[in-house]
Amino acid sequence: MRLEKLLSGVALTGRTLDGDVELSGISYDTRDIAPGALFVALPGYKTDGHKFIREALEKGAAAVVCERAPEEPGPWLTVADARAALAALSANWFGHPAREMTVLGVTGTNGKTTTTYLLKAMLEGVLGARVGLIGTNQNMIGEKSLPAHRTTPESYEVQKLLREMADAGCTHAVMEVSSHALVLHRVDGIPFRTGVFTNLTQDHLDFHKTMENYRAAKGLLFRQTATAVLNLDDEAGRFYAECVDCPTFTYSENKDEADLTAKNIRLFPDRVEFEAVTLGAISRVKLPIPGGFTIYNALGVIACGLTLGLPLPDIVRALGTARGVKGRIEVVPTPTDYTVIIDYAHTPDALENILTTVRGFTPGRVVCLFGCGGDRDRSKRPIMGGIAADLADFVVFTSDNPRTEDPRAILEDILAGVGESGTPNVVISDRREAIRWALANARAGDVLVLAGKGHETYQEIDGVQHHLDEREEVAAYFQEPGNR
Numbered sequence: 001m002r003l004e005k006l007l008s009g010v011a012l013t014g015r016t017l018d019g020d021v022e023l024s025g026i027s028y029d030t031r032d033i034a035p036g037a038l039f040v041a042l043p044g045y046k047t048d049g050h051k052f053i054r055e056a057l058e059k060g061a062a063a064v065v066c067e068r069a070p071e072e073p074g075p076w077l078t079v080a081d082a083r084a085a086l087a088a089l090s091a092n093w094f095g096h097p098a099r100e101m102t103v104l105g106v107t108g109t110n111g112k113t114t115t116t117y118l119l120k121a122m123l124e125g126v127l128g129a130r131v132g133l134i135g136t137n138q139n140m141i142g143e144k145s146l147p148a149h150r151t152t153p154e155s156y157e158v159q160k161l162l163r164e165m166a167d168a169g170c171t172h173a174v175m176e177v178s179s180h181a182l183v184l185h186r187v188d189g190i191p192f193r194t195g196v197f198t199n200l201t202q203d204h205l206d207f208h209k210t211m212e213n214y215r216a217a218k219g220l221l222f223r224q225t226a227t228a229v230l231n232l233d234d235e236a237g238r239f240y241a242e243c244v245d246c247p248t249f250t251y252s253e254n255k256d257e258a259d260l261t262a263k264n265i266r267l268f269p270d271r272v273e274f275e276a277v278t279l280g281a282i283s284r285v286k287l288p289i290p291g292g293f294t295i296y297n298a299l300g301v302i303a304c305g306l307t308l309g310l311p312l313p314d315i316v317r318a319l320g321t322a323r324g325v326k327g328r329i330e331v332v333p334t335p336t337d338y339t340v341i342i343d344y345a346h347t348p349d350a351l352e353n354i355l356t357t358v359r360g361f362t363p364g365r366v367v368c369l370f371g372c373g374g375d376r377d378r379s380k381r382p383i384m385g386g387i388a389a390d391l392a393d394f395v396v397f398t399s400d401n402p403r404t405e406d407p408r409a410i411l412e413d414i415l416a417g418v419g420e421s422g423t424p425n426v427v428i429s430d431r432r433e434a435i436r437w438a439l440a441n442a443r444a445g446d447v448l449v450l451a452g453k454g455h456e457t458y459q460e461i462d463g464v465q466h467h468l469d470e471r472e473e474v475a476a477y478f479q480e481p482g483n484r
């Protein structure tokens with residue numbers, strides 16, 4: 001593509017490159033740049049893309065977009081915000097694929113992944129549509145699965161995925177939109193038909209510093225949505241309802257002023273049931289996924305479907321055949337008389353929710369195994385320690401992606417929140433050993449919740465991902481003679 005075409009809509013603050021030039025692509029990383037590409041230098045949190053401009057030119061970059069041009073002469077194009085520029089350039093490069101589909105965004109601390117899968121199931125069930133998905137577990141082009149490395153990829157990858165979806169005949173794309181993505185311009189320029197907000201509870205304070213910043217970050221989504229679907233039972237949802245500029249559609253379990261409510265809720269070990277009530281229409285929902293919080297995910301999905309003009313009975317029928325999501329309340333098959341559940345709960349709110357849910361249908365003990373990530377929000381560690389001790393009958397404290405931190409120091413932070421609860425517990429820093437210990441010591445009727453890793457199949461230690469799939473660990477344990 002010619003440079004001038006690529007720059008369409010990009011506000012330059014200066015340029016030393018005169019004339020047009022043919023470009024082979026766009027790159028924001030010199031470790032992966034092709035000759036003839038446009039290099040976009042991003043200011044970073046660990047280093048700064050501006051330091052790699054010389055390397056980019058040595059590797060054949062045809063031009064450079066940056067916030068601060070080097071002193072020496074060169075093919076420089078300067079912008080006020082390189083990440084915003086990267087988003088605009090990427091959309092131009094891929095021909096604005098979002099404009100060819102109905103794009104739905106989901107933001108919130110918990111429930112994004114589950115909600116996007118339910119949205120995909122709803123659109124497929126009601127419309128027979130081919131639906132793309134961008135999220136934490138995987139990216140999908142219809143049924144085809146592509147690996148995902150983050151919840152919301154960099155803008156270049158987002159636009160590339162959207163292009164693949166549109167070319168493959170997807171009429172809809174559903175995507176998780178993280179607060180990082182919103183602050184870092186990864187979804188700039190995408191016209192979301194509907195944006196769904198699930199909830200806001202403590203997480204990611206290493207990045208946002210305060211809950212106000214975190215709330216403001218998530219609220220950025222609603223600057224680019226035609227309609228905002230908001231959870232009125234969440235304080236931040238009520239806040240957005242007061243201040244977003246686009247039309248809103250609200251949901252709540254029981255606030256009658258909401259556009260959609262849930263009545264006659266019934267919770268079962270394998271499903272939830274309730275009546276979805278909206279503007280004179282009522283339909284009984286039977287969703288084969290357990291958990292009190294599942295009601296909220298379902299309401300967000302139904303509300304979103306209603307904003308698209310889909311009939312309530314059709315939405316409800318489609319949800320009746322939806323499947324659970326890998327690593328979200330996933331029951332692991334075992335040849336024993338206790339139950340093992342893998343759940344991605346890695347925030348205080350999520351841990352509280354999964355333990356409360358399990359407690360609701362478990363006659364035996366609730367045993368919770370969990371740890372906290374290294375190099376991330378430290379303040380949630382003691383809170384999660386306290387929640388586990390309060391809600392479980394036995395806690396196995398262990399590790400969960402310690403990254404560059406000493407696992408023992410993370411465990412100390414967690415244990416500081418346990419206080420005088422007296423809940424029996426054991427501390428086993430190696431997660432594999434901890435799982436084996438928990439399996440060996442579980443009793444008939446117990447439910448063992450392996451919290452935090454969900455779909456992940458690795459343990460990140462010192463920047464290296466070591467394979468650890470909890471399903472495999474459980475299966476391997478029971479294959480050993482005598483472990484039944």
Ligand SMILES: CC(=O)N[C@H]1[C@@H](OP(=O)(O)OP(=O)(O)OC[C@H]2O[C@@H](n3ccc(=O)[nH]c3=O)[C@H](O)[C@@H]2O)O[C@H](CO)[C@@H](O)[C@@H]1O[C@H](C)C(=O)N[C@@H](C)C(=O)N[C@H](CCC(=O)O)C(=O)O
Nearest residue numbers: 028029030042044045046047049052150151152154178180
């Ligand atoms: C905090 C954050 O989001 N960081 C993202 C950011 O990294 P950074 O600013 O630290 O990058 P950097 O390492 O300083 O490098 C700066 C620039 O120099 C470039 N570079 C660097 C080295 C080199 O040799 N050559 C070169 O060109 C880099 O490619 C980059 O463009 O920009 C990078 C490029 O896009 C991202 O990979 C990186 O995500 C990191 C891996 C990450 O872990 N992000 C997490 C926190 C995240 O985004 N999480 C959210 C939320 C998940 C949830 O809700 O649970 C998500 O959406 O996944």
Ligand SMILES: Nc1ncnc2c1ncn2[C@@H]1O[C@H](COP(=O)(O)OP(=O)(O)OP(=O)(O)O)[C@@H](O)[C@H]1O
Nearest residue numbers: 109110111112113114136293328343344345350354
């Ligand atoms: N609506 C909800 N409210 C509170 N907790 C929830 C909700 N939905 C799911 N959870 C809990 O949060 C965990 C993560 O769910 P899910 O993966 O759907 O959220 P997420 O927002 O995508 O998380 P992440 O951004 O970290 O990937 C689940 O395993 C469950 O314990």
